[in-house]
Amino acid sequence: MFNFNYKTQRLIILFSFLTIPLILLATFTFYPALRLIQLSFTDWDGFSLDYKWVGLANYKEIFSNEEIFGVFSHNLYYFVGGIIQNIIALYFAIILNSKVKGRNLFRVFLFLPYILNSVATAFMFQFIFNSDHGTLNTLLDLVGLGAYKQSWLGNTSLVNISLASISLWKFMGFNMVIYLGGSSIDSRGFV
Incomplete structure (x- = not known):
């Protein structure tokens, strides 16, 4: 042919x-x-x-129009949260790339939030940020900082910080694994 x-x-x-x-x-x-x-x-x-x-x-x-352009200011919280998330991920990747006892267990624990279903994550943080009996407000009471109790998702000045912190917690482990993957290759090309 x-x-x-x-x-x-x-x-x-x-x-x-x-x-x-x-x-x-x-x-x-x-x-x-x-x-x-x-x-x-x-x-x-x-x-x-x-x-x-x-x-x-x-x-x-x-x-x-300030109302329209002001929407972009909300992204600033997530931008800063992303930078902090990458710094923390790089920090843990450096630590967990060395000979630390139980490092694989720590790697799993830090990666678990990423593989957790987003609905489960939202449900869990609903209990943490609950203004009445939330875990965060209860913890503030226990350590003597009850004056700082508030509605974390109801306060317009704190809601974006609260949501950015959830994103930081959920995706930090994924970034750590990416950094670990980039640093774990030895001279023969094996991990």
Whole structure:
């Protein structure tokens, strides 16, 4: 039938294996992103087939309206929490990469929150942050800091800090494992 040399066969196989992922990437990542950028310059309501080109008016509104632009300030808590999370993960990865007694057990305990179901995590932290009989408020009472008891998820100035702390707790173990994986390869390429 076809008699290709090794180099041509290799290129055909590489092209064949790359075609489907590249088509999927273009279909589900690049096209939607470009379409969103295009739609950001229109007044489209999200439902109708009609939209009018408005240029930079949407961007002017976002950066001039304090209510809209203020939403971005909420992300600051999660950004800072992500930095702290990576610092803690790197710290534990360095410690647990050395010859510490029981290090595998500590690795498991630190990774467990990541594999815990998100619904279970939310249910658990509901009890921790409960304003009436929550674990955190009870602990503050026990150590003599009862004056600091409050509604952790009901206070608008603390809710983002509380939620960022949950994210820090849940995803720190995953980052630690990534750092451990990067540092555990010896000179022969084995872990």
